[in-house]
Amino acid sequence: MEGLIAGSSSKGLAVPEPSDEALLEMFRSGDAAAFTVLFERWRGSIYNFARYMLGEEAAAEDVMQETFLAVAQAAPSYQPRGQFRTWVLRITRNRCLNRIESLRVRRQHMAAASVEALDPPANQAAPHDAMQQSEEMARVRRAIEQLPERQREALVLFAFESAGYAEIAAVLDMPVNTVKTLIHRARAEVARALAGTDEPGGALGVKG
Amino acid sequence: MACSVTYDELAAYASGECEAGRGAEIARHLAVCEACRGRMHAIAAADRALAAPPRWEPSAGAVLAASRAIARATAPPAPIEPGIMTLEEVGRHLRLNPEQLDEIVETLPAFEIAGQVRVRRQKLYEWIDQRERMFRGASMGARERDPAALDTP
Ligand SMILES: [Zn+2]
Numbered sequence: 508m509e510g511l512i513a514g515s516s517s518k519g520l521a522v523p524e525p526s527d528e529a530l531l532e533m534f535r536s537g538d539a540a541a542f543t544v545l546f547e548r549w550r551g552s553i554y555n556f557a558r559y560m561l562g563e564e565a566a567a568e569d570v571m572q573e574t575f576l577a578v579a580q581a582a583p584s585y586q587p588r589g590q591f592r593t594w595v596l597r598i599t600r601n602r603c604l605n606r607i608e609s610l611r612v613r614r615q616h617m618a619a620a621s622v623e624a625l626d627p628p629a630n631q632a633a634p635h636d637a638m639q640q641s642e643e644m645a646r647v648r649r650a651i652e653q654l655p656e657r658q659r660e661a662l663v664l665f666a667f668e669s670a671g672y673a674e675i676a677a678v679l680d681m682p683v684n685t686v687k688t689l690i691h692r693a694r695a696e697v698a699r700a701l702a703g704t705d706e707p708g709g710a711l712g713v714k715g
Numbered sequence: 716m717a718c719s720v721t722y723d724e725l726a727a728y729a730s731g732e733c734e735a736g737r738g739a740e741i742a743r744h745l746a747v748c749e750a751c752r753g754r755m756h757a758i759a760a761a762d763r764a765l766a767a768p769p770r771w772e773p774s775a776g777a778v779l780a781a782s783r784a785i786a787r788a789t790a791p792p793a794p795i796e797p798g799i800m801t802l803e804e805v806g807r808h809l810r811l812n813p814e815q816l817d818e819i820v821e822t823l824p825a826f827e828i829a830g831q832v833r834v835r836r837q838k839l840y841e842w843i844d845q846r847e848r849m850f851r852g853a854s855m856g857a858r859e860r861d862p863a864a865l866d867t868p
Contacts (some may be wrong), residue, residue, distance in 0.1 A: 555771045
């Protein structure tokens with residue numbers, strides 16, 4: 508297998524970091540420390556993705572942990588077909604969708620039993636997860652959070668992971684053209700939200 | 716004024732992803748539509764914001780909890796210890812060199828099979844328990860006679 512080492516190989520002074528795929532191979536042959544490197548490298552991306560998909564700290568923490576445990580468990584029988592990142596993001600996304608679905612079902616049952624909804628109490632403890640919270644950043648965050656689920660997941664992969672359309676399509680199990688449409692729409696929605704108008708296609712208060 | 720261009724199309728146009736013919740139409744429309752020019756500015760601002768988007772970071776506690784769970788899950792399995800040991804394995808296990816092993820080999824709970832000497836691990840541990848009791852008894856006796864006896868090599 509070639510290309511096990513990522514980064515410049517010829518004249519760079521720094522020792523090249525092992526690629527994700529090389530680390531996974533090392534883990535598969537018994538090197539537990541290699542998995543720790545993968546966790547350190549990808550935990551931020553996985554958490555951020557889950558956090559935007561689920562909108563909640565505790566659930567995103569659970570998904571981060573579950574995802575890496577699932578990767579560790581599946582690694583021995585894993586047949587590499589592409590990038591490690593694509594694989595781990597797919598697992599993250601599927602875990603998030605399962606949670607969203609089971610929450611939806613529970614809500615229906617609760618509604619049927621006319622019990623109080625499952626929404627977290629309004630007066631929650633402050634979250635522990637951090638984010639740079641300038642006013643501008645907070646507006647961008649809200650704009651992303653308010654996107655419909657499919658646009659949101661596509662845009663998060665596009666903006667945070669700088670993933671190409673093909674990789675996003677692989678993570679989301681969608682045709683590439685669907686992904687393109689979702690991203691164009693999501694960018695337009697964010698533009699609309701940041702410009703402070705919610706009239707789709709209507710007259711805008713925005714001036715150059 | 717009803718625009719012939721949607722906001723989504725403008726986003727595709729802004730990132731150079733319209734088909735050539737449609738792109739030319741949009742360019743002509745932009746020349747005459749101030750509202751769409753405003754939308755193009757808004758899209759450019761959004762794209763700038765999304766180039767450095769606000770990233771959620773997990774708390775230190777969550778990272779630590781996940782690290783621990785991963786360490787437990789990925790720890791290499793304990794080696795399987797055979798229930799029947801060779802004399803060499805007994806020597807290694809007891810940290811004795813071959814000469815030292817020779818000195819105690821007669822007292823080991825060993826058995827012979829096909830001309831080979833073997834020791835059951837379970838029996839070896841029982842034998843060690845017995846020697847521990849003997850050692851304690853001997854040292855207690857020694858201490859009664861001479862409290863300094865244990866300290867002398
Ligand atoms: Zn227009």
